Amino acid sequence: MNDLDLSNSRISLTDHTINVLLVDDQKLIGTSVGKMLETEKDIEFCHCLDARRAIHMVNKFQPTVILQDLVMPHFDGLTLVRLYRMNALARHIPLIVLSGKEDAKIKAQAFSLGANDYIVKLPDKLELIARVRYHSQSYISRLQRDEAFRKAQIETEKREREAAARNAEKIKSEMLARETKGQKQFIDAFIKSIVTAIDEKSPYTGGHVKRVVNIAIMIAAAINKCQEAPFDHIQFSDDELEEIRLAAWMHDVGKITIPEYIINKATRLEAIGDRxxxxxxxxxxxxxxxxxxxxxxxxxxxxxxxxxxxxxxxxxxxxxxxxxxxxxxxxxxxxxxxxxxxxxxxxxxxxxxxxxxxxxxxxxxxxSIQKGTLSMSERKTIQNHAELTLKLLNKLPFPNHLSRVPEIASGHHETLDGKGYPQGLAGNQIPIQTRIITIADIFEALTARDRPYKNQ
Ligand SMILES: [Fe+2]
Ligand SMILES: [Fe+2]
Incomplete structure (x- = not known):
């Protein structure tokens, strides 16, 4: 193999030996030519005695030059010259006519049919080797040029295919990003409208969830900035912040089933009206x-x-x-x-x-309710919202990076001493993301002025 520099890429080319095919019906000629070439280590020699097998031998031996006798049984040499030039594989192989005599007419005819050279046999060894080398080199150069062109073409096509594939991948990921962004916006808007509807069911809690979301995000951002223990090793990623934000939005989604009069119960006797x-x-x-x-x-x-x-x-x-x-x-x-x-x-x-x-x-x-306005069964109904939040959110196919939203959202009434609900989790069983929402929820309830259980 040798290398050829074509524009930016190096292309490896096949090394060719010089293959000489003699088509001559005389054994003696074959022996003589063989002897002349045997000292040349880079030259392979093949003698075809039967003109009818000449084309077959060309295909099999792939000569870099053909030495063609003119007078043979079955075929005359000039007919073979024409046949070589009609054959796709032999068309460009250099062809030296080996003639018994120097005859201008035959020579002209041979050249007009496609021969490249004309030698009267038997030529001098040096001259024969020189001509064989000259024609073979020219043919080998042609083969290598064609090979280089083919490989360059393949390289170019490969580069073009790769560029097209990269481009397609880029367009695909841009489309996916646009689609994901659109889906995210839709889900966000959907969640907000559901949550707002739940919030607005009560004249007292309107805006509660939105305020809890804002407070929770502020707490998470403050933890990310904090360099002191116990928060110095906590750094929420963008995905985790998104998980906290969504969990905060949906923490009270279970309230959807609580009757309005229980949510708004401002006095002990309140039902649809104050009895x-x-x-x-x-x-x-x-x-x-x-x-x-x-x-x-x-x-x-x-x-x-x-x-x-x-x-x-x-x-x-x-x-x-x-x-x-x-x-x-x-x-x-x-x-x-x-x-x-x-x-x-x-x-x-x-x-x-x-x-x-x-x-x-x-x-x-x-x-006779001892404290507050809710009876035991009403309190149970209210508490059930945390369990229902878990139940409802567990039915949603959250993507992997948001898979903890149900757990984080539904735990906002758990307490460190294990007396909370719905699962009675305690201490480290309650993730920090849940604690953030719990604090935001309590802070919002304590600072909101419009709760029914507060003095106006
Ligand atoms: Fe709640
Ligand atoms: Fe809440």
Missing amino acids: IHLIETRFKLIEKCWALAHEKSKNDNNLTDNDCLNQKIAELHDDIAFLKLCNLPDRFITEQDAIRIRKISEKTFDLDGIRHSFLSEDEVHNL
Whole structure:
């Protein structure tokens, strides 16, 4: 092999030996030519005695020069010269006609059919070797030039294919990036609209989630900047920050199933409306009933006691005032309070011949809530939102880099002492990302002025 420099690339080319094919029906000529060439180590020699096998031998031996006799049985040499030039593989192989005589006419004919040279046999050894070398070198150069051209073409095509593949890959990744960005924007917008709808269900919590997201991101960024223990070894990557941001957006998504009246329950008796007004109306009705009964009794000339009626009405007023106090969220219901509520409920009044209690069982139950406005079952319903957040988010096919969103989002009511919910995790079982959202959630609740359980 030798190397050829073509533009920017080095191309390795095949080294060729000089292959001499003699087509001559005389054995003696073959022996003589063979002897002349045998001293030349870089020259291979092949003798074809039968003109009919000449083309076959050309294909098989691949000569760099052909020595062609003119007078042979079956074929004359000039016919073979024409056949060589018609054959694709032999067309360009240099051809030296070996003639028995110097004849200008035959010589001219041979050249016109495509011969490259003409020698009268037997030539001088030196001359034969010189001519063989001259024609072979020229042919070998041609072979190498064609080979170099072919290889350069292949190289160029390969480079073009690689460039096209790179270009296609670039376009593909740009399209993918655009598509991913579009999908991300869509998912973001979708999440925000769902969360905003949940937030806006309540006149009190509007904007809660958005504020929790902002606070959580601020805490995470501050941890990233902090060089002091225990945060010096914590560095959230962009993907992890995105995970915290999405988890914060979705931390209360489970509230979607909580009835509005529980989320907004501002007093112990609140349901669709505040039922204290119903009790007030009922007590006014009781008062009216008593007054009417008293009047009727007077008209029937029965003995009636005004003082007694006034005392009953005063007690009634006192009871409703007490119940109104018990209905307020910041009132702690003591055992005595609960006993008095129960006693009030045991009182009855008659209306249209039917006896009614002052308070229903449900009213007693709600008014007796010791602390806050929520009953145990309502508190359970509210707490269930964290479990539902986990359930809902676990159904979403988050990509790998966001796979912890359900875990981070749903743990925001866990506490370090293991008394939180939904799973009762403790200490290190609660990831730092969850703790960030928990702190943001509590901070937001403490600083928001519009919660139903706070004094306005
Ligand atoms: Fe929550
Ligand atoms: Fe929250």
